[in-house]
Amino acid sequence: MEEAKGLVKHVLLAKFKDDIPQEKIVELITGYAKLVNLIEPMKAFQWGTDVSAENLHQGFTHVFESTFESVEGVAEYVAHPAHVEFSNLMLPALDKVVIIDYKPTFVKF
Amino acid sequence: MEEAKGLVKHVLLAKFKDDIPQEKIVELITGYAKLVNLIEPMKAFQWGTDVSAENLHQGFTHVFESTFESVEGVAEYVAHPAHVEFSNLMLPALDKVVIIDYKPTFVKF
Numbered sequence: 706m707e708e709a710k711g712l713v714k715h716v717l718l719a720k721f722k723d724d725i726p727q728e729k730i731v732e733l734i735t736g737y738a739k740l741v742n743l744i745e746p747m748k749a750f751q752w753g754t755d756v757s758a759e760n761l762h763q764g765f766t767h768v769f770e771s772t773f774e775s776v777e778g779v780a781e782y783v784a785h786p787a788h789v790e791f792s793n794l795m796l797p798a799l800d801k802v803v804i805i806d807y808k809p810t811f812v813k814f
Numbered sequence: 815m816e817e818a819k820g821l822v823k824h825v826l827l828a829k830f831k832d833d834i835p836q837e838k839i840v841e842l843i844t845g846y847a848k849l850v851n852l853i854e855p856m857k858a859f860q861w862g863t864d865v866s867a868e869n870l871h872q873g874f875t876h877v878f879e880s881t882f883e884s885v886e887g888v889a890e891y892v893a894h895p896a897h898v899e900f901s902n903l904m905l906p907a908l909d910k911v912v913i914i915d916y917k918p919t920f921v922k923f
Contacts, residue, residue: 713865716825716877718914729816738921753916758886759892761913766827768825768916782866784896803912804870805827807862807877 707776713806717769720801731796735771736791743787746778751788764801779806822882822915824891827874829910842907845900846878852896854889856880873910888915 723728726809734752741750755762773779782788796802830839850859858881864871885906891897897899904913 714877714879716827718825718827718912731850741921750921751918752921753918755821755914757824757913757915758885758889758915759913760910763912765912765914768823768914770918771824774852776867780867801873802829802870803872804868805864805874805877806866806868809860809863809879811860812850812859812861 712809713723713773713776714809715773715779715782715806716804717735717771717803718765719767719799720764721766721798722800723725725798733741733795734767734769736794740782740787740791741771744782744785746773746775746781754765761807765803774802776806776808816856820884821918822885822888824880824882824888824915827910827912827922828876828878828908829873830875830907833884838907843876843878843883843902849891849896849900852885853894855882855884855890857883859889872916873890874912885915885917905920906909 737752738750741747750770752767752769755766755768771782773782815906846861847859847868850856859878864875864877880891882891
């Protein structure tokens with residue numbers, strides 16, 4: 706196994722509140738995606754909705770994954786005014802949220 | 815934004831039970847990683863432990879991410895005897911688990 710030097714994945718699982726309309730959800734996701742252009746240490750962003758069949762998603766419906774080059778980069782992102790502004794829109798729209806960062810070890814045999 | 819054709823990410827967040835010894839956790843993670851060699855549709859595997867500072871990880875301590883080429887590939891993996899055997903060891907060791915699959919949309923502006 707091999708750990709990518711410094712690389713940090715920032716994973717957010719979300720369930721939006723039932724009363725948040727679909728167009729508001731789209732707007733929030735677009736706002737999240739735009740952070741890549743505004744916050745230098747945020748290197749990549751991908752997202753998607755649950756397509757699992759195992760029924761272990763615990764009600765979460767959306768996955769967002771951002772990539773950073775270091776834990777310091779994540780800290781810079783978290784404190785960045787564009788992120789703070791976005792969070793203040795996003796978090797109140799969520800019924801459930803988990804945010805976890807990890808340094809991925811890629812498996813090679 | 816652009817959706818990778820068919821690609822499916824299979825994300826598992828875990829918190830091991832407090833009485834599971836560290837060497838057992840290592841053994842389980844190694845067993846998880848070995849599935850890449852045993853189950854054809856499982857194309858890649860990466861994992862890591864929580865390094866987040868935002869305190870929104872809701873007690874989850876480990877992230878595991880597997881990559882598949884399709885939702886059918888995930889179904890084949892879930893039903894594969896090697897996965898069933900592994901799950902029967904892994905799931906009872908977990909205090910909390912979320913498993914969610916998504917087709918990543920990669921953001922490019």
